[in-house]
Every structure is written in structure tokens, then in C-alpha cells.
Amino acid sequence: DAKTTQPDSMESTEGETVHLPCSHATISGNEYIYWYRQVPLQGPEYVTHGLQQNTTNSMAFLAIASDRKSSTLILPHVSLRDAAVYHCILDSGGSNAKLTFGKGTKLSVKS
């Protein structure tokens, strides 16, 4: 069973702010929420992660619902370079994070 649910695809236009949703209704208390993105012919790239509080970095803002059953990755002012498949992943870490990626959301960006 998939632990996270994401839309298959989303479309946007350059300069827009994009909200990528992720549902994780059965998340455990010790599971972190990770976001990675992947462009064709390259390996995945870490975007951000969080546990309970919203987080922000140079790439994105991660909004986590108060019940932690969903999260939203917010990409401000997207450019063509932000077109990628975005993966929302849960992992409790422990000895080491062993990430399992699903299909993710394919974000298209139009000029």
C-alpha cells in the first residue's frame, strides 16, 4: 500500500507560485516528510524535509498540516528549471533513511 498520495501531474506558468499536495493519512509519529525532485536523465535531488513545523529553504516552503496527515510543497515564482517529478516520501530514519519513491507528481512549467 502506498504511504503517500500525490496527483499524477500538475501544470503551471513561469512566475506562478505552485502548491504541490501530498496526503499521508497513516503517518506515524516518528516519520519525517521528505520531498525530492527528479528531472529526466538525472538522479533525484533533495528539496526539503520536515517533521511537524513548517520549514523553508532556498528552494521551497513546506507546509505541514497540524494533524500531519497532509503536507504541501510550495514553490514560489517557478521557472522552467523547476519542471520535474516531485516525490513526497515518509521515513522514520533510525539507523539510516531508506527512501522508497512512488511515481510522484510531474510538474510542467510553461513559458
Added chain:
Amino acid sequence: GGIITQTPKFLIGQEGQKLTLKCQQNFNHDTMYWYRQDSGKGLRLIYYSITENDLQKGDLSEGYDASREKKSSFSLTVTSAQKNEMAVFLCASSDWGGYAEQFFGPGTRLTVL
């Protein structure tokens, strides 16, 4: 900054052949991983290693061997290549201690004839 190098970038083999993929990282990370990605699908963990000479099986270890010869290198061997193994193999590394971001290499694209 650092970099992860995977060799070769493209690997063509014959069905039944033993094939070896190599990965090097200069982050000085403790943990290294091998993932497999089939076309249009997500990543699945094959093997990981938390330190030199350590090996841990992932969800997809059957049909593969791995070797962590030194901290900076991690090799993956396909013991007997099968036609349904045409995929991209991705190597990654991270610091010890979980909750750590993983850095990925560009991948090795395997084709079995």
C-alpha cells in the same frame, strides 16, 4: 560540496551475464545506497551500507550482490542479467544518523540484449 560518480553511464550486457556497476563519492559520507528505477516508476532500494565492509539488504536484493570496499566506493553486481532488468541504477550517499538528505549520482542505464 561533493560529487557522486557512477561508472559506466551506459552498460549493455547479454542475458545471463554477470555485470558490475561502480559508484564513488567524495562527500566523506558514511552511508551509501543502490536503487533501481524502472521506466516511469519510482525507486526501489537494492542494497545499502552504513560503513566500510558493511552490507544491508533492501527490498530488491535478490539477483544482486554488493561490495563496500572502502568508505568512498560502493559496487553493485548483477549476478545474472535478465531481459526484464533494463533499468536505471542510482547510487546515493548520506551522513550517518538518518533524517539526512541523500545525494544521488547520475545513474547507470542498463540494457540487456
